[in-house]
Amino acid sequence: MSHDVFLISIDCLRPDYVGAYNRLRRQTPTIDGIAAEAVLFTEAVCHATFTTPAVASLLAGAYPPRTGVRLLLGQLCEPTITTVAEYARRAGLTTGGFPSNFILNSPTGLSRGFDYYRDVVDGHRSGRGGCWQTGDQLNAALDRFLTDAGQQPVFCWLHYFDLHDYHVDRTVPIHTSYPRDLRDRIDAECLGEFQTVLRRHHRLDGAAIILTADHGECLMQHGERGHGHHVYDSVLRVPLIWRWPGLTGDPRQIDQQVRHVDILPTLLDLWGIPRGEWPADLDGRSLVPLMRGESMEPATSYAEASPRQLFQGDIKAIKQFAGPEMQAIRTEEFKYIVHDNGDRELYALRTDPLEMANRVEAMPDVAEQMDGQLRDLLRGRESCFASAAIAPEDEQLVVQRLRDLGYVA
Numbered sequence: 001m002s003h004d005v006f007l008i009s010i011d012c013l014r015p016d017y018v019g020a021y022n023r024l025r026r027q028t029p030t031i032d033g034i035a036a037e038a039v040l041f042t043e044a045v046c047h048a049t050f051t052t053p054a055v056a057s058l059l060a061g062a063y064p065p066r067t068g069v070r071l072l073l074g075q076l077c078e079p080t081i082t083t084v085a086e087y088a089r090r091a092g093l094t095t096g097g098f099p100s101n102f103i104l105n106s107p108t109g110l111s112r113g114f115d116y117y118r119d120v121v122d123g124h125r126s127g128r129g130g131c132w133q134t135g136d137q138l139n140a141a142l143d144r145f146l147t148d149a150g151q152q153p154v155f156c157w158l159h160y161f162d163l164h165d166y167h168v169d170r171t172v173p174i175h176t177s178y179p180r181d182l183r184d185r186i187d188a189e190c191l192g193e194f195q196t197v198l199r200r201h202h203r204l205d206g207a208a209i210i211l212t213a214d215h216g217e218c219l220m221q222h223g224e225r226g227h228g229h230h231v232y233d234s235v236l237r238v239p240l241i242w243r244w245p246g247l248t249g250d251p252r253q254i255d256q257q258v259r260h261v262d263i264l265p266t267l268l269d270l271w272g273i274p275r276g277e278w279p280a281d282l283d284g285r286s287l288v289p290l291m292r293g294e295s296m297e298p299a300t301s302y303a304e305a306s307p308r309q310l311f312q313g314d315i316k317a318i319k320q321f322a323g324p325e326m327q328a329i330r331t332e333e334f335k336y337i338v339h340d341n342g343d344r345e346l347y348a349l350r351t352d353p354l355e356m357a358n359r360v361e362a363m364p365d366v367a368e369q370m371d372g373q374l375r376d377l378l379r380g381r382e383s384c385f386a387s388a389a390i391a392p393e394d395e396q397l398v399v400q401r402l403r404d405l406g407y408v409a
């Protein structure tokens with residue numbers, strides 16, 4: 001009998017704002033309650049610095065050079081990749097996708113494998129503005145989905161966007177923390193009501209819950225207000241809380257670097273999908289051995305930030321897209337960043353976690369080694385740089401929607 005599995009991504013939630021990660025901020029009792037029966041990964045990282053490419057890598061289990069999704073809009077997730085929802089269906093689960101933001105609608109290809117996928121249309125306009133759905137709308141849709149699913153075990157992906165809402169208010173140019181009301185809404189309303197829905201359907205106790213964020217948030221670190229323009233840890237590090245009845249129980253912490261691309265192979269492992277049926281070119285690996293307390297070699301992670309043009313409201317940038325603005329390789333010890341203009345950065349993360357001192361010149365050997373790792377990782381994959389473009393919707397409408405969401409000033 002399969003577990004119900006709920007993969008939850010909370011837009012732009014940094015781990016240090018979750019009580020389970022930061023005892024100084026005990027303000028997320030619902031998430032902390034899930035963490036109390038889960039493995040808490042303290043060094044989990046994403047692979048892109050804004051929503052669409054980050055979610056594509058999460059659901060496809062592949063770095064952006066393979067998904068082909070580097071921008072907010074207009075790119076199709078590489079069709080040859082089998083997504084986590086497609087594997088869930090293969091494992092016998094009924095699948096539901098709840099993206100909450102129109103930029104994740106089904107033309108991205110991210111709906112592949114979902115029996116039900118709730119595209120966001122203008123009729124869903126809510127909150128302070130924008131074409132997105134609030135957590136309570138998402139939870140109501142989940143409630144209906146679970147009613148329709150009857151006794152079938154399910155795999156659901158839910159993307160809660162409510163925390164992102166403060167981007168809309170451009171009259172407040174500087175935020176060094178999330179607005180309190182939005183953080184409370186995420187924990188008490190979005191996740192509290194999510195649990196209530198599961199309880200109503202008698203699915204809470206046996207549910208596997210994987211909670212993460214698509215990416216972090218700068219909160220003025222390195223001078224950035226939101227996210228998307230750089231690949232420092234404020235935006236690459238995400239919470240990852242893994243509750244899996246029968247595997248996790250007492251709260252446990254794993255400090256090794258793990259990645260969003262590891263989530264898909266971990267689920268393949270837990271669903272008992274034979275190794276012979278796993279893709280040969282997976283970017284990630286199963287975390288089941290780590291969760292069982294076995295040792296694993298530390299892994300390197302890849303991340304990138306895409307061009308600035310998109311944020312200037314020029315949707316045509318989609319058609320001119322050539323490559324990412326910067327790319328990074330991260331180990332537990334170092335992060336190496338290459339900009340498209342050739343600039344390079346190297347940070348010693350253990351002694352300089354805020355990434356303030358560029359050590360490219362002080363540690364040329366490390367920089368060279370990581371440069372080689374980056375080139376190895378990208379070799380043979382650049383064919384996806386110009387991925388299939390999606391025919392644009394009404395361009396003015398798209399720009400207006402992005403403005404409503406706070407992406408475009």
Ligand SMILES: [Zn+2]
Pocket residue numbers: 011012050051052214215
């Ligand atoms: Zn996002």
